[in-house]
Amino acid sequence: MGNKENIPDWCYRGGSFRFSGKPGKWFKKTSSKYEGQWNKKELIPFGKATFDYRKEYYLCPECDGSLEPMQKEYRFVCPNCRLVFAWGFGGLYGFGADSDRAEYIEKI
Numbered sequence: 001m002g003n004k005e006n007i008p009d010w011c012y013r014g015g016s017f018r019f020s021g022k023p024g025k026w027f028k029k030t031s032s033k034y035e036g037q038w039n040k041k042e043l044i045p046f047g048k049a050t051f052d053y054r055k056e057y058y059l060c061p062e063c064d065g066s067l068e069p070m071q072k073e074y075r076f077v078c079p080n081c082r083l084v085f086a087w088g089f090g091g092l093y094g095f096g097a098d099s100d101r102a103e104y105i106e107k108i
Contacts, residue, residue, distance in 0.1 A: 007046065007047045007069060008047075008069050008070075008071060008073070009047075010069075010073040010074060011045060011046040011047035011069050012045060012047035012048060013045065013047075014045045014090060019042060020042065022042075022057075023040060023041065023042045023043045023044075023057050023091075024040060024041045024042050024091075025040070026038055026039070026040045026061035027039055027040075028061075028096065036095055036096060036098065036099040036101070037093055037094065037095050037096075037099075037101075038061045038062075038085070038092075038093060038094055038095070038096055039091060039092070039093045040057075040061070040091055040092045040093075041090065041091040042090055042091065043057060043058070043090055043091055043092065045087075045090075046058060046069055046076075046087075054066070058076070058092075060078035060080065060081060060083060060085075061096070062078070062081050062083055062096055062097055063078060063080045063081045065078040065079060065080030065081060066078075066079070067085060067092070070084070070105075074086055074087045074088060075087070076092065077105050081097065082104045082105045082106070083096070083097065083102060083103070083104060084103040084104060084105060
């Protein structure tokens, strides 16, 4: 397990390379096989980010709830709407509630 905040170890993996000082905004893909997928890029890994950074940038694009790391590696969940987002390559991604490909906590 992670540190005193009870953050899973996987949340510390990865670098902090960014093109800008702030992460990108959530955007939704509108074409390709990933149509309807939410994406947010250039985030500092959750375990390396400050509490204020997490509060500002680790937010659900659907309901603005604070995303929390799951015990399942590389997954975050929104406790409000229960949508699950994956972490990879310095960003978050997952399908929104309007997609039949959306993942909810019950399915993981």
